Amino acid sequence: MTTTNLNRITERRENTLHGLRVAITGGTSGLGLALVREFLGRGAHVAFVARRREHVERVARHHPPAHGIVGDVSKKDDIHPIAMQIVGVLGGLDVLINNASDLGPVPLALLADTGCEDLERALATNVLGPFRLTKALLGALGSSAREGRGAVVLNVSSDAAINPYPGWGAYGASKAALHHLTRIWNEELTEQGIAFLTLDPGDMDTPMHAAAVPGADPSQLKRPELAARELTDAIGELLLFMNSERNVPETIR
Ligand SMILES: NC(=O)c1ccc[n+]([C@@H]2O[C@H](COP(=O)([O-])OP(=O)(O)OC[C@H]3O[C@@H](n4cnc5c(N)ncnc54)[C@H](OP(=O)(O)O)[C@@H]3O)[C@@H](O)[C@H]2O)c1
Numbered sequence: 001m002t003t004t005n006l007n008r009i010t011e012r013r014e015n016t017l018h019g020l021r022v023a024i025t026g027g028t029s030g031l032g033l034a035l036v037r038e039f040l041g042r043g044a045h046v047a048f049v050a051r052r053r054e055h056v057e058r059v060a061r062h063h064p065p066a067h068g069i070v071g072d073v074s075k076k077d078d079i080h081p082i083a084m085q086i087v088g089v090l091g092g093l094d095v096l097i098n099n100a101s102d103l104g105p106v107p108l109a110l111l112a113d114t115g116c117e118d119l120e121r122a123l124a125t126n127v128l129g130p131f132r133l134t135k136a137l138l139g140a141l142g143s144s145a146r147e148g149r150g151a152v153v154l155n156v157s158s159d160a161a162i163n164p165y166p167g168w169g170a171y172g173a174s175k176a177a178l179h180h181l182t183r184i185w186n187e188e189l190t191e192q193g194i195a196f197l198t199l200d201p202g203d204m205d206t207p208m209h210a211a212a213v214p215g216a217d218p219s220q221l222k223r224p225e226l227a228a229r230e231l232t233d234a235i236g237e238l239l240l241f242m243n244s245e246r247n248v249p250e251t252i253r
Contacts, residue, residue: 030206
């Protein structure tokens with residue numbers, strides 16, 4: 001491929017993300033914060049969610065015009081207020097990224113030593129939360145698809161969804177459920193123009209990784225900024241593909 005062709009493809013991908021309305025859960029730390037920055041840098045309109053108000057306000061202050069929303073995706077009663085604020089501040093929704101996550105027991109524990117409450121919390125955050133939030137936002141995503149903008153839901157996964165790592169039972173089982181849920185959502189809704197992705201960002205230097213593996217050498221871990229660029233590129237590629245399939249303009253403005 002010539003450099004000119006490569007530049008053209010990169011430019012088309014960048015244009016595809018410009019003006020996109022993107023919601024990111026867990027946007028105040030690690031990968032989520034890097035995603036907020038990456039999408040803002042590419043001209044998208046961004047709303048992000050996290051539980052701790054002071055962190056939400058700090059990130060919003062430092063990243064205008066991103067909109068911060070305080071909420072807990074593991075709590076049923078928080079889901080509709082979160083969804084309404086997302087659609088309200090963005091004026092609709094094209095991309096939902098379910099990134100917020102719970103590690104299960106910390107320090108990590110074998111299943112026999114895992115409290116039922118720890119498993120419940122991991123499932124509530126990593127499976128039920130994304131499920132409820134996606135359901136609450138399906139109308140907005142469907143509108144976006146019908147307008148030819150393309151709609152994508154990215155559920156952030158992990159290699160622990162596939163590999164049975166001892167000590168990662170609550171987290172791994174919840175990520176496995178999220179992974180499969182995503183594939184079924186995709187089968188059910190892709191015809192209606194809503195695509196679902198599940199991607200593993202890799203082992204990153206973030207507070208979650210430090211909590212899980214306290215002795216890890218950060219220099220051996222992926223930078224969350226790199227993972228955010230890769231995930232954003234994947235969403236851009238998918239939207240380009242969806243738009244070319246539907247023969248609608250590639251630029252969303
Ligand atoms: N780090 C890794 O090596 C790695 C590897 C594979 C996959 N992943 C996945 O990548 C994603 C991001 O992980 P990370 O390492 O960047 O995590 P992180 O640094 O711990 O950040 C987690 C973010 O989620 C928010 N959050 C947590 N629980 C929430 C809840 N119930 N409701 C709303 N927000 C919530 C946190 O803010 P508050 O605490 O204020 O709510 C924070 O903004 C996760 O899905 C994780 O499973 C990470």
